[in-house]
Amino acid sequence: MRVTNAPASRKRRTRMIRAAKGFRMRRSKLYRYASDAVDHGRQYAFRDRRTKKRNFRALWQIRINAAARAAGITYSRLMEGLKAAKVALDRKILADLAVSEPKAFEAVVQAAKSAK
Numbered sequence: 001m002r003v004t005n006a007p008a009s010r011k012r013r014t015r016m017i018r019a020a021k022g023f024r025m026r027r028s029k030l031y032r033y034a035s036d037a038v039d040h041g042r043q044y045a046f047r048d049r050r051t052k053k054r055n056f057r058a059l060w061q062i063r064i065n066a067a068a069r070a071a072g073i074t075y076s077r078l079m080e081g082l083k084a085a086k087v088a089l090d091r092k093i094l095a096d097l098a099v100s101e102p103k104a105f106e107a108v109v110q111a112a113k114s115a116k
Contacts, residue, residue, distance in 0.1 A: 060095035067098030071109040081112025 013031045020027055020034035027037040065075035097105040
């Protein structure tokens with residue numbers, strides 16, 4: 001008699017169907033289609049966790065550049081000045097300052113300008 005290990009197989013399939021919750025039509029009901037859909041979804045999630053970091057860094061650079069140009073300096077000169085002034089603020093914090101605290105960002109710009 002062939003042993004199929006039915007409890008473990010059933011559990012594995014049930015886990016896959018649960019992971020496909022929210023998918024449409026047979027992708028959420030049938031194991032074969034749910035398995036493909038979940039595998040693809042996990043590949044996209046893995047890839048896009050890295051893409052998200054890239055996209056946010058680009059957004060921060062755009063915001064810093066816009067605020068820096070309004071203050072009369074380019075992005076590259078600002079970053080060069082901050083490095084020379086040994087100001088250890090990353091792009092995320094600088095972008096937040098540029099949006100929410102313009103006076104503080106202006107002080108940072110002045111520090112960068114005077115350090116060159």
